[in-house]
Amino acid sequence: MTLALAMVLDAIFGEPKWLWDRVPHPAVLMGRLISFGEARLNRGANRRAKGVGLIVALVAGAVILGLGLSALGPLVEIVVAAILLAQRSLSDHVVDVARGLRRSLEEGRRMVARIVGRDVEALDASGVARSAIESAAENLSDGVIAPIFWFVVAGLPGMLAYKIINTADSMIGYRTEKFEDFGWAAARLDDVVNWPAARLTTLLISLFHLSGTAVDVARRDARLHRSPNAGWPEAAMAGVLGVALSGPRSYDGEIRDEPFVNADGRRILDSSDIDVAVAVLWRAWALALVCVVIGAAIL
Template sequence: MTRHGPHHIHAGMRPALFMLRNLGTTCIASVTDMAVGYPQALVRRVGHPVMWIGGLVGMLDRRLNTPDATPAKRRANGLVASVLIVSVPTATAMLVDHAIRRVLPRWLALPLTAVLASSLVAQRSLHDHVEAVAIQARDSLPAARRAVSHIVGRDPEQLDMAGVLRAATETLAENFSDGIVAPLLWMAAGGLPGAVFYKSVNTADSMIGHRTPRHEAFGCAAARLDDLVNLPASRLSALWIILAALSMKGMGARDALRILRRDARRHRSPNAGWPEAAMAGALGIRLSGPRAYNGVSVAEPWVGDGPATLRPADLCRALALYRRACLIQTLAGVTATALLARASRRRRSNACL
């Protein structure tokens, strides 16, 4: 049997160790966010990473998206802005990640990096905001409208109670993909810098990726990039929802798969339709449909074939499905980490023979 020197072993093990570190970071970050979220005291004192990225987006929007620029100039400036929005935070995260690993021992560097990365995941925050809508919906329509106004872009004053509950359920499904699955997936691929890269893209899209007179040209690059980087997570989020439905009494896993195959591509978004269709099918309800943004009515197709007149109990069922999907995703990450760690140990053992 051929004997390998230590440098050869180190080089051969490097990709596996890199992936193992990223998966470990992802698992710890997921559990940390699930348990404690991002403390409001920190928001008040230092802000939130998304707020910092948002400050960069706003500054570039003001400086590069000038009213006198032609559409072509705005599109070119938007491309420059998108590159800066992504590269500056990602490069900063790479420097922070490198400094932590250089200064601290491995047993301390990994959990510290994971705790920092947990700020880029929104499991607990999303749950709490949607749960607030369910609670207020039992009280009054005005209270439910106020609660849902914090998480949706449409005009809440135009929504009846069923509309409020549908809006909250759609937000839960869509943000499960781009607020939880996507940052964790990019974290698994690239550690803390990978998660920051994704969050930069997503924040840019949420701020400037709109089809409005001001941002249609300037935000084009940000919107297209967001569609691309969210594509794998949207499919994976639908899978987690279907598996969650399969493991829960009273949920329709088969209907989730049927509605997913029929309605996901009919949605206005190339990605949001996947988790939304899976959730609509699992719960046996209808989502999406006509809505109003800034007083303008938009005729959107329905997703699902159940009743559209949701009750607070339906939103509570959606939250239960969401919690189970988050748990399944975390268990999948822990399992993948354990399997990779075992394979790495075997490989190191064989290389030493």
């Protein structure tokens, strides 16, 4: 029941600002460690090999740390696992976008800029809502279901290893001149470790809503997404909401003409659609919790 208690603890308390204003969050510490390694290794020849070496060292360190923390007992495991989950914080951030958009378009843009990497200055209300919903779906998989899955598979060491891989991908896993070689291992390994969670998230969204449409949309359109994994939960979310997601967007002033997921869905969105997406997040989380509790009872 360790994982179930961690899920509930995260859902209740999230990421208390009073705590993380005083001590660095584990994700911040992971980021600092990755930045330290990148600054010293991402230079000269053999950058791909150096990137592989960094990822191997990071994962090994995460596993060793996880084993050490697990040895301290279930209470420590519960607290650490709760910190590494992001259901409450994800929900809060997405809700902030809906609230901001109801106040003004500019406030909606400001709130959504906190959770997406695309340019937001030219987004209309539909663009703000679409961006928030896409982020909700993708981060449900990356920030909640994937850590849960890897805890089930390999306990706290597995969850920590997943989090360091995912953090490394978000920092160095880019196809740019600076990171294409050095971040290759981080990006490829992140694709591998997120593969099962992306499909599980699709099933959780679809099963709770008894939506064959969500499954059909995911099977048809997930491959249209730029990511081999993010397209699955986004397509399922699009199917449940009956909206079109993804599509053209701008990064660093450059328009990327990406196809829509569920292109036949509604394209005029507003804050109420974000509210529905948040409800979907909690329904998928609830079904995941039920599965974890049943699994723990059986085993």
